[in-house]
Amino acid sequence: MAKSYQLKMKQFKEFVRKEFYHILRDRRSLLLLLAMPIVLMIIFGFAISNEIKNNSLAVYDMAKDQASQKIIEAFKASKYFNISYNIYSEDEIEKMFRQNKAALVIVIPSQFNSNLIATNKAAIQIIADASDPNTATSLINYATSIITEYQSSLNQQANIPYQIQTETRMLYNPELKSAYTFVPGVMGLILMLISAMMTSVAIVREKELGTMEVLLVSPLNPVLIVIAKAIPYFLIGVINVLTIIALSVFAMGLPVEGNFFLLLAESMLFIISCLSLGLLISTMAQSQQVALLISLLVLMLPTMLLSGFIFPVENMPKVLQWISNIVPATWYILMIKAIMLKGLGFASVWKENLVLIGMTIFFLAVSIKRFNIRLD
């Protein structure tokens, strides 16, 4: 008995070693697998940022007084704006936009300071190019907040009693950094891609090459074949999680508020559900291309669009919200946000845990059933 167990272990070890050879010898793919999180982090972190920095700003200062100078100073100090142009007539305003010289124009009317002091009221016009409404809205928000800040500094000096101030606080993400929203999303996407897509492709490749048949005819247990295939991808998934966390902590200044090990454990759970999903795909696909296509359509698109990674689930139509509920990454991203950003513990993510475990069991059960049918 012990001897047969030993032989089984040796069989298994030799088989896992073979899987590592496959991955380690395909240097290009390996590099891709390890570099993908870094590239995605850079793309989402810097290129596709929700923050819009260093916008060129044109100022039409008709007042040229103390208050207008202060406001212009404040804009200059902001990281969101560079004052590129001073303009001197109304005609130039449209020219600025037409020639793409400025993203925003502020107009300070004459007598600005005296109006402000005499009537406690003064107007500033902010003009944005709304052909890109999202950018325009953000820019106007930035500009308004700069002006409000100046206003409150005036109020403090004036010492007017019974001043009512509204104070907005952005919880968990005080600076509205986009890293907070995309890091959990990138983790979900990467793990889904690597664990599910790569395993499905790896298994289907053996079918295509004909080696799977030889393995199925051998005394090797089919379950062991699948586990052995999953092990290297599980490891790569864990390395990817660590890479992403390291990048977000050290390069983007996003701390892990909650328990690091809980974060890691939940990521491992998610990797396992992705692996089982990959297995399911491999039972449906007969060629690597088909496996790749199913992975892209069934996994990547919903993970990107419906998991709350890019678009908030709450804003989706009801039907899409339902679909979003069956995307595993939705639950993982919820957990990661809770642990990483809010610092919550296991007590607040157990429900998501149950859902993921349930999905994993479902994927595995269906794959085993399909696997047996295929053998018939």
Added chain:
Amino acid sequence: MKIVLWSTSIKANSQWLIAVSRIQNNMENKAITTDKLTKRFGDFIAVNEISFEVDKGEIFGFLGANGAGKTTAMRMLIGLSKPTAGKASVAGFDVYQQTEKIKKSIGYMSQKFSLYEDLSVQENIDLFGSIYGLQKNILKQKSQQLLSNLKLEDDKNKLVQSLPLGWKQKLAFSIAIIHNPQIVFLDEPTGGVDPITRRQFWDMIYAASANGITIFVTTHYMDEAEYCNRVSIMVDGKIEALDSPNNLKKKFEAKSMDEVFQQLARKAKRADG
């Protein structure tokens, strides 16, 4: 009345005993037996009640046009597919109940080239050796013997993908019999290989057969059919002929196995493919 009844029961019993001993006898001498083995896919009968026996140590050629059902029949024998009806035993084990035992007793080389291209020669040997449960020292000895037989000692650390196709096929065959199986199943093993290498490949098959390994081989090449001890020819899911090549040629008044095959295959109704 009573006595008669008693005597008939003895008679029945002894007949049953004879039948049992015959089966056991068969199992001792036969590597494969099938009895009305059938496989249906919906309305389509891929394999239609085929019955045949393969002796131990025999080189048995399993011929048929594409779509005749020979691959399906073979898949049932090696445990990749469950029969719909009929009986079959391989190496003395039942194909329904004892597939695990069958898997340990057979070797298999698939139609598609079936080694790992990105593993070296030695790594492929070690992998399949340990999959078939060879002990470390036995595996080492076997692999040395294998490498020297194939004169691959100097190339053992080369990746398999760098070998010429003929060498790959020979290596694949050697690895398929590394665990000394009772029977080895070869599914069109020489596809795409030049005639000289094919001849060498058949030398290896003869050597394996001389060592007591039963060879079950499917092929498209009719010159290869001549090398077999006996051949069966499948047409439309049925075995239409089964005998030694010489007897078949006499029976069909043909000069070569190719002619025999042409005469039988002409009757086929199923589309080629």
